[in-house]
Amino acid sequence: MEELKKTLDEVFEKEVIKIVISNKVKKDEKYNKVNISLKENNKNKFYQIEKFTDKQVFHENIKIDEINEKVYEIIDGKYKQMTAWSSSETFDLKISKKGKIFLGKKKNDNSKIITKGHNKEKNYILKEGMIIEPLIDLGVFTKEGKVVNSKYDKYKQINRFIEIIDDEIKKNDYKELTILDFGCGKSYLTFVLYYYFAKIKNINVKMIGLDLKEDVIKKCNEIAKRYNYDNLHFELGDINGFKYNNKVDMVITLHACDTATDYALYNAIKWNSKMIFSVPCCQHEFNAQMKAEELSILTKYGIVQERVAALMTDSVRANLLECAGYKTQLLEFIDIAHSPKNILIRASKANISKEKKEKSLVEVQNLMNTFSFEPTLYNLLSNDNLI
Ligand SMILES: C[S@@+](CC[C@H](N)C(=O)[O-])C[C@H]1O[C@@H](n2cnc3c(N)ncnc32)[C@H](O)[C@@H]1O
Structure with missing residues (x-):
């Protein structure tokens, strides 16, 4: 979908630190939600992808320059919503039932929220997105x-x-x-x-x-x-x-x-x-x-x-x-x-x-x-x- 590609190009012009993809098109889609976070080790930066099923989380790391393609692959035809945060902007992407794309942009200082969020999920065994029914x-x-x-x-x-x-x-x-x-x-x-x-x-x-x-x-x-x-x-x-x-x-x-x-x-x-x-x-x-x-x-x-x-x-x-x-x-x-x-x-x-x-x-x-x-x-x- 050409329009989705163009919209993602616009989002990824800047370095995006965190992405949440949600709102499945079909109920039987395996993953309820996908979180992507920018990480850094001694050598370089990379993106970590976390895909949440009802009971498990699957991880995958990808190179920085693969993010655009990867997000397109995850979203296309499968999810209706994505929120992405760069250090200075928040992007809100929504796809209607007819495939129309809306991109909201807000200028924000996200540095604090992102650092907090980053650490927040870092070592947690019980992650947001896991469905533990009694806790609901x-x-x-x-x-x-x-x-x-x-x-x-x-x-x-x-x-x-x-x-x-x-x-x-x-x-x-x-x-x-x-x-x-x-x-x-x-x-x-x-x-x-x-x-x-x-x-x-x-x-x-x-x-x-x-x-x-x-x-x-x-x-x-x-x-x-x-x-x-x-x-x-x-x-x-x-x-x-x-x-x-x-x-x-x-x-x-x-x-x-x-x-x-x-x-x-x-x-x-x-x-x-x-x-x-x-x-x-x-x-x-x-x-x-x-x-x-x-x-x-x-x-x-x-x-x-x-x-x-x-x-x-x-x-x-x-x-x-x-x-x-x-x-x-x-x-x-x-x-x-x-x-x-x-x-x-x-x-x-x-x-x-x-x-x-x-x-x-x-x-x-x-x-x-x-x-x-x-x-x-x-x-x-x-x-x-x-x-
Ligand atoms: C502050 S609550 C903590 C509950 C739970 N562990 C939590 O952290 O959410 C303390 C609980 O200990 C229970 N409790 C206090 N003394 C007890 C006793 N001698 N025998 C059994 N339960 C007791 C109280 O009824 C209360 O539900």
């Missing part, structure tokens, strides 16, 4: 696979959580995994994680989400059933005292409030879970107990006390996990600008030396003595002789 029902994605604006922070958190799990999972060839999500709430993470293991990694996964809220558990079970997520179940119950008699490979928590995180960590340790990923929140326990005669400067200002108490609580948890035989790290979960709840505890079962365990325990006890603090996790583990 839960209001995180639109039917077209776009992230709902108000859910963008949650989308980022889930992606980061999965990225950290992905790093750990790659170290072993897991064929099956049993995973417990404590305090699953609306279960955005739980559904995505199930999708990631079952559909992307092809790991035989069994997952249970536990929460105190009856309505949420009912809704999540309905959604899991609706989409045949057969090995994903939700149970009503308290983390404290929760019994599970089979092997557990991984325990996760995302914002399980205050000491709910401690009970989750305790269960994981008791069950000898191979991996633990936990983002705590509302660490009030230490704050409420904290007495600091020598170090009264730390309790003099409410906000300082609160933050110090929260940070120390997570240090104590990390140390106790080490004492219980876990290699443990505290990672930045999410940029603090997006959420102050931004520490993730990552722990994996390992051979921790006796000396290291003892040192970690003494560090915890020193802190307990200094601040008259009695951490829940310490009490639970020492009562069971697990540390």
Whole structure:
């Protein structure tokens, strides 16, 4: 189609940084959407093409000077819409049912949007355009696979959580995994994680989400059933005292409030879970107990006390996990600008030396003595002789 070629020539006169092709002509067209981004490695610039089906993303890299031909090949007769961004202009191309072409052009400073967008999608495992049906029902994605604006922070958190799990999972060839999500709430993470293991990694996964809220558990079970997520179940119950008699490979928590995180960590340790990923929140326990005669400067200002108490609580948890035989790290979960709840505890079962365990325990006890603090996790583990 000569007219389409000419219009694309006009768009590609300048360097285009990002292109989104959408609006399929035929329903059975394999790809729902195609994204193209300008990338740069040490040697040169190139375009990366991402084609989205319902469940997968296919990648292809092409040379800079191939872009015009390639976009023509993708669009011609198959898609009705393309938006392209150069650093100073936004192009909006639309093709009518009769094949008439309209090109809208707007002068914009796109440099910021583009850099943001570029980084935004760079390492994400869960990409816009992937159709994960439960997340549409839960209001995180639109039917077209776009992230709902108000859910963008949650989308980022889930992606980061999965990225950290992905790093750990790659170290072993897991064929099956049993995973417990404590305090699953609306279960955005739980559904995505199930999708990631079952559909992307092809790991035989069994997952249970536990929460105190009856309505949420009912809704999540309905959604899991609706989409045949057969090995994903939700149970009503308290983390404290929760019994599970089979092997557990991984325990996760995302914002399980205050000491709910401690009970989750305790269960994981008791069950000898191979991996633990936990983002705590509302660490009030230490704050409420904290007495600091020598170090009264730390309790003099409410906000300082609160933050110090929260940070120390997570240090104590990390140390106790080490004492219980876990290699443990505290990672930045999410940029603090997006959420102050931004520490993730990552722990994996390992051979921790006796000396290291003892040192970690003494560090915890020193802190307990200094601040008259009695951490829940310490009490639970020492009562069971697990540390
Ligand atoms: C802040 S929400 C987080 C929900 C979800 N993980 C997320 O990040 O979207 C905390 C959830 O933990 C649940 N929860 C708190 N204490 C619990 C306990 N002791 N046992 C089970 N669930 C608990 C609450 O009911 C709530 O749904």
